[in-house]
Amino acid sequence: MNIATHPVVASLTPVFLLIALGYLAGLRRWIRESSVKDLSNLVFLLLIPALMFRTMASVHFDTLDWRPVLAYFLAALSLLGVCIAWRGFNRRSVVLGLASTFSNMVMIGIALVELAYGKEAQLTLLTLVSVHALILLTVGSIVLELAVAREARAGGERAPHVLATAWSAIKGALIHPIPLPILCGLLFAQTGLTLPTVVDRPLQLLASAFAPIALVLVGVTLARTSMAGHLREALWVSVAKNLVLPVLVGLSAWGLGITGTPLTVLVVAAALPAGANVFLFAQRYEVAQEVTIASMGLSTVLALFTLSLTMMLMAWLN
Secondary structure (H helix, E strand, O other): OOHHHHHHHHHHHHHHHHHHHHHHHHHHHOHHHHHHHHHHHHHHHHHHHHHHHHHOOOOOOHOOOOHHHHHHHHHHHHHHHHHHHHHHOOOHHHHHHHHOEEOOOOHHHHHHHHHOOHHHHHHHHHHHHHHHHHHHHHHHHHHHHHHHHHHHHHOOOOOOOHHHHHHHHHHHOOOOOOHHHHHHHHHHOOOOOOOOOOHHHHHHHHHHHHHHHHHHHHHHHHHOOOOOOOHHHHHHHHHHHHHHHHHHHHHHHHHHHOOHHHHHHHHHHHHEEOHOOOOHHHHHOOOOOHHHHHHHHHHHHHHHHHHHHHHHHHHHOO
């Protein structure tokens, strides 16, 4: 087969080209920094909900397989625990542990999986996406608050109750533009109704705009990311995220008897670069902000090679 027409190359090339064009736009200041937040809001508050609601609005609960979710989070939470234990229990180690386990499934993963593996594979990914932020960010919030409470007690201060922290984290993760439209779409599908064309067509147009805009935004963000002075620590995070996590997820899925396309989607999702949500934690808790940004940038650059290698390996294994 001609390398240019290989399915992996054919699906990865438009993804990385759009990121590269966004990088160029960021370097040339074609998109001003003040506009990036507005474009991000457009993607997260309008385009993503349209895509996710429309995709899940025809899916019935009895067709969903939750084993991939179990396999993925057994591996991801295990790696998060190891990362925290390795660096010591503090805010910095939790944030860097999240950066080592939180994949950019939305901005890069959705477009990539649809291009490479089709609509059926996208259903597996969206099932994962529906609980990805809920599980990892909720666990991350609780562990971070425990770390803050530990530091507060060590300094003689009063710490908030962990149950109040847990409820706040769960509520914030559910009322969110990613899981909420997925859950609403699933509930709509169970009614047996179908979307009327006058509603479905605008949703389809909005959904089709998501991938190119999201990928260009990844490039713009990358152009504004400085990795100077933090390369060594960012490299450790990137290796854990891009290489260690997909290996652990693959072993976990294999152990649960998952094969074929679902196995491939799980491993590819785990091999995606670090997601931007982790930086929100670094900002909120005022820790490791520069390292987190550098890790996101480096893992995205390295994904040019590690993600390509992962997809080719999975194509060979399957």
